[in-house]
Amino acid sequence: MKVTRYSEGCGVLISDIQLADLSDTQLADLRTIFAEHGLLFFRDQDFSPQDHLQFAQRFGSIVVNKFFRATEEFPEIAEVRKEKDQHTNIGGGWHTDHSYDDIPAMGSILVARKLPETGGDTQFANLANAYDALSPKLKSLIENLRAVHSNKHLYGENGLYRMTDLAEHLGGMDRVGDATHPVVIIHPESGRKVLYVNPGHTIQFEGWDFTESRNILDELYAHVTQPQFTCSFKWSPGSVTFWDNRCTWHQANNDYQGQARLMHRITLAGSALTAA
Numbered sequence: 001m002k003v004t005r006y007s008e009g010c011g012v013l014i015s016d017i018q019l020a021d022l023s024d025t026q027l028a029d030l031r032t033i034f035a036e037h038g039l040l041f042f043r044d045q046d047f048s049p050q051d052h053l054q055f056a057q058r059f060g061s062i063v064v065n066k067f068f069r070a071t072e073e074f075p076e077i078a079e080v081r082k083e084k085d086q087h088t089n090i091g092g093g094w095h096t097d098h099s100y101d102d103i104p105a106m107g108s109i110l111v112a113r114k115l116p117e118t119g120g121d122t123q124f125a126n127l128a129n130a131y132d133a134l135s136p137k138l139k140s141l142i143e144n145l146r147a148v149h150s151n152k153h154l155y156g157e158n159g160l161y162r163m164t165d166l167a168e169h170l171g172g173m174d175r176v177g178d179a180t181h182p183v184v185i186i187h188p189e190s191g192r193k194v195l196y197v198n199p200g201h202t203i204q205f206e207g208w209d210f211t212e213s214r215n216i217l218d219e220l221y222a223h224v225t226q227p228q229f230t231c232s233f234k235w236s237p238g239s240v241t242f243w244d245n246r247c248t249w250h251q252a253n254n255d256y257q258g259q260a261r262l263m264h265r266i267t268l269a270g271s272a273l274t275a276a
């Protein structure tokens with residue numbers, strides 16, 4: 001197995017490995033690399049939906065997304081689908097998966113099934129590196145805060161997604177909810193401090209005025225999206241990405257209007273987050 005840095009501060013490319021055919025030793029090595037980097041890219045995988053499911057089950061337990069449609073064959077595999085004539089995509093803004101749950105998802109494994117000829121890259125950000133580089137003043141300001149995370153503004157009755165042509169592909173309107181989490185967490189495997197807020201789901205700091213929260217959150221978001229903490233992954237047939245939702249963000253570029261894109265995603269269950 002070969003591990004190459006993908007970009008300056010974000011992600012590693014793993015080659016000389018087939019995920020469908022991993023030995024126990026390779027799986028253990030992968031766990032170590034995942035804990036250290038939190039964002040793994042694989043290319044040229046021969047990886048059926050059954051292989052996807054088996055790999056996910058070997059790595060952890062699966063948590064099913066409440067809103068996306070599943071594949072007909074496997075209820076554990078969510079479809080991240082955009083039709084040719086559809087305008088809005090899933091995950092088109094920076095977010096991390098399931099931060100609105102009390103026990104947020106640990107990781108997500110995304111597999112390319114149908115790609116547009118151009119566009120449709122996924123961007124990622126490294127929230128451990130971004131936290132380390134915050135000013136001492138901002139670090140001390142956010143140190144003991146908690147933030148409210150929600151999905152109501154996206155998937156609820158009058159949520160943003162419900163107003164778009166994505167609505168007909170979504171379920172779970174009655175399953176929306178909120179959770180609160182520490183703003184700075186300790187990553188359970190790496191032991192690093194991580195900034196745990198995201199533009200998609202974080203509403204405000206608990207107990208703060210909304211506008212004051214917004215100002216600080218916007219400052220944090222502008223910091224995280226600097227090029228030294230982000231990278232863009234260009235998909236090709238056989239590509240797989242595996243990210244740690246506790247220390248990364250991602251967003252799917254919606255720059256391929258008139259073309260279809262289909263990805264398969266399995267989300268892995270996490271554990272309660274611990275404040276730094």
Ligand code: SIN
Pocket residue numbers: 080090091092108110121122250251252253263265
């Ligand atoms: C997602 O938010 O999980 C989708 C990412 C993508 O489609 O690239």
